[in-house]
Amino acid sequence: MQKIKVFIVSIVVFMVITSAAISAQSTEVVDNLLSSETAGFGDSVYMIAVGSGLADDDSVSVSEAVVLVNGKGWNVSQKSADQAISLGELSFIIMQALDIEGGIMYSLMPSPRYAVRELKFLDLITEEAHPDKTVSGGDVINILSEAINMKEAR
Amino acid sequence: MKGFRIVILILILVLAGTSQISALDVGGSVSSATSFSTSAGLANEEGVGLWLETGKSGPYSFKTKLDFIFSASDPGFYFNPDYLKLDALYEDLEYGPSVLATSLGRFRMSDFSGKIFSQKLDGFSINFSYPAVELRLSAGYTGLFFADTGSLLTTSPSTTMSKTDAAQKSNAADLFEALTDPAAAGRALFQSPRAVEIITLTLPQVLLRQSITLSFVAQEDMRPMFDILSGYSAVPAVLLQEGESIYYGDQGGAVDTQYIGAGVSGPLIDSLYHKVYYYFGTGRAMSYTTDASSATGSSYSYDTIISHLAGFSLDYYMSWLFNSKVGLAVSFSTGDADATTYFEGNTSGDYNQFLPITNGGGGIIFSPGISNIISGNLSFSAKPLENLDIPFVSSAQFVLNAMPFFRTVAGPVYVSGINPAYTGNYLGTEIDLTVNLRPFSDLGIITQLGYFLPEISAFTAADPIFMAKLNVSFSY
Numbered sequence: 001m002q003k004i005k006v007f008i009v010s011i012v013v014f015m016v017i018t019s020a021a022i023s024a025q026s027t028e029v030v031d032n033l034l035s036s037e038t039a040g041f042g043d044s045v046y047m048i049a050v051g052s053g054l055a056d057d058d059s060v061s062v063s064e065a066v067v068l069v070n071g072k073g074w075n076v077s078q079k080s081a082d083q084a085i086s087l088g089e090l091s092f093i094i095m096q097a098l099d100i101e102g103g104i105m106y107s108l109m110p111s112p113r114y115a116v117r118e119l120k121f122l123d124l125i126t127e128e129a130h131p132d133k134t135v136s137g138g139d140v141i142n143i144l145s146e147a148i149n150m151k152e153a154r
Numbered sequence: 155m156k157g158f159r160i161v162i163l164i165l166i167l168v169l170a171g172t173s174q175i176s177a178l179d180v181g182g183s184v185s186s187a188t189s190f191s192t193s194a195g196l197a198n199e200e201g202v203g204l205w206l207e208t209g210k211s212g213p214y215s216f217k218t219k220l221d222f223i224f225s226a227s228d229p230g231f232y233f234n235p236d237y238l239k240l241d242a243l244y245e246d247l248e249y250g251p252s253v254l255a256t257s258l259g260r261f262r263m264s265d266f267s268g269k270i271f272s273q274k275l276d277g278f279s280i281n282f283s284y285p286a287v288e289l290r291l292s293a294g295y296t297g298l299f300f301a302d303t304g305s306l307l308t309t310s311p312s313t314t315m316s317k318t319d320a321a322q323k324s325n326a327a328d329l330f331e332a333l334t335d336p337a338a339a340g341r342a343l344f345q346s347p348r349a350v351e352i353i354t355l356t357l358p359q360v361l362l363r364q365s366i367t368l369s370f371v372a373q374e375d376m377r378p379m380f381d382i383l384s385g386y387s388a389v390p391a392v393l394l395q396e397g398e399s400i401y402y403g404d405q406g407g408a409v410d411t412q413y414i415g416a417g418v419s420g421p422l423i424d425s426l427y428h429k430v431y432y433y434f435g436t437g438r439a440m441s442y443t444t445d446a447s448s449a450t451g452s453s454y455s456y457d458t459i460i461s462h463l464a465g466f467s468l469d470y471y472m473s474w475l476f477n478s479k480v481g482l483a484v485s486f487s488t489g490d491a492d493a494t495t496y497f498e499g500n501t502s503g504d505y506n507q508f509l510p511i512t513n514g515g516g517g518i519i520f521s522p523g524i525s526n527i528i529s530g531n532l533s534f535s536a537k538p539l540e541n542l543d544i545p546f547v548s549s550a551q552f553v554l555n556a557m558p559f560f561r562t563v564a565g566p567v568y569v570s571g572i573n574p575a576y577t578g579n580y581l582g583t584e585i586d587l588t589v590n591l592r593p594f595s596d597l598g599i600i601t602q603l604g605y606f607l608p609e610i611s612a613f614t615a616a617d618p619i620f621m622a623k624l625n626v627s628f629s630y
Contacts, residue, residue, distance in 0.1 A: 103595035105630050113179070114596075121595035130209035132177035 489526025
């Protein structure tokens with residue numbers, strides 16, 4: 001129950017921060033994420049694209065969000081929407097979508113590995129920070145909402 | 155060399171056991187430490203660390219780190235296996251504890267107060283978490299740690315509890331010397347061989363959000379069990395036996411100790427937190443006392459240790475004032491007024507010197523530990539630049555400590571240079587300023603300034619001492 005409460009609070013915070021009117025599309029993605037032990041690449045990228053303002057939730061689908069991010073030239077793994085997203089990929093996309101500055105090694109060699117370490121340093125990742133680790137849908141929402149929070153506060 | 159082979163064997167076994175884990179991360183760090191003091195001059199060490207971590211594979215995860223250090227001021231190389239840890243975490247168990255966590259390998263262990271034992275140990279730890287109680291069992295061995303791993307970058311364990319330990323430490327060689335210098339043959343490569351067991355029972359927030367902790371700590375000198383001196387070194391010291399009538403200034407017997415303690419911690423009012431602890435220390439230590447039946451009029455015998463440690467701390471957090479904290483900590487430990495030396499120096503009655511397992515502790519200059527010492531620490535820390543948009547320094551944290559030190563009784567303390575004619579209690583006051591700077595997530599800079607003002611009559615050389623330290627580390 002505690003985990004469910006945390007997820008719900010995270011979603012509410014996320015909605016308030018982004019001032020996004022939740023569309024049916026977004027609601028479906030959030031439902032998908034909350035029910036998944038292993039977050040999908042498409043749903044995660046969709047949430048990041050909408051949360052960071054790269055896309056309007058009314059105008060893009062999950063697959064379009066994947067194409068949008070893949071076309072950004074961010075050196076992110078080219079994955080299909082139904083593949084699992086790793087913590088490294090999630091962190092790397094969030095860092096670039098929200099324009100979060102990294103450390104010296106991230107500046108020299110931007111990669112999922114150093115993105116994970118940056119988000120861990122910023123306390124956005126509170127548990128094991130391993131780039132190859134798979135993440136749950138709840139983790140995606142938590143990390144993204146915390147990152148948006150931090151960005152707004154700066 | 156036998157111990158070194160054991161370390162390598164354990165490393166190979168653990169790596170083989172975790173070879174099926176797919177997620178593997180390897181990284182490193184580069185560190186530099188420089189210190190200058192008016193008493194010891196300039197010292198510098200440069201280090202490279204290499205670490206390996208596996209992600210979680212089921213309940214298991216593994217991590218290890220090796221340090222290679224070069225000392226520029228005292229030319230030499232050091233090698234230090236910093237940690238090697240295989241963790242297992244079992245959650246939502248159907249029977250027994252709700253969470254069961256185990257750790258095996260080399261890692262930091264501590265009693266609840268951090269005063270008796272706080273250092274790395276080769277051993278295991280099992281943590282049982284129930285809704286209303288938490289039980290942790292830890293045990294390990296100190297004798298596989300290298301005795302000499304430098305002085306600035308690494309914090310190698312410091313377990314010196316007897317005259318034999320002190321003789322072994324003063325005759326230590328580092329690994330590089332042992333492998334390359336024939337003159338180092340026979341010198342001690344490892345720390346003193348001691349087994350340590352810690353049992354900690356915590357009742358979290360049972361009443362008024364206060365946590366109650368009960369603790370039992372024990373350590374045994376393993377020399378009587380192992381032929382450790384001939385196997386690990388040729389330190390010309392064997393344990394003295396009870397009844398020996400001739401006095402040996404740098405030799406003693408086994409020192410075994412046990413500690414039973416309790417503590418309470420938690421919030422008081424608002425953002426004020428407290429911690430209170432007490433330990434009763436007992437065990438045995440050798441002493442040379444009057445014996446009418448001895449040919450010399452005296453002989454060695456084991457005395458019972460009866461000692462006490464108590465302390466408290468108060469911390470008040472002020473997030474509204476640059477994330478600052480004001481702290482006050484006081485500790486009290488018994489000493490032995492009739493002791494002639496710090497180790498095994500009792501001459502009559504019980505041995506009242508409180509002997510922690512981990513030595514030292516205090517300021518960056520004066521660190522007498524908690525044996526025959528009453529010390530205070532008034533501290534203030536803040537991040538005054540955090541609201542200013544200044545690149546690189548806005549995260550700077552400033553920590554100021556003022557620490558007066560007193561002897562509990564006019565007996566020996568764990569520092570050298572005390573004037574034997576001094577009968578007073580006040581030893582001196584140290585003031586330290588630490589600035590922690592983290593301009594980037596992977597670059598850390600720690601600057602420390604310390605000033606120790608000794609009581610003039612307490613020391614044979616009582617000049618004030620100034621010390622500056624700079625530690626820079628970069629991880630990749």
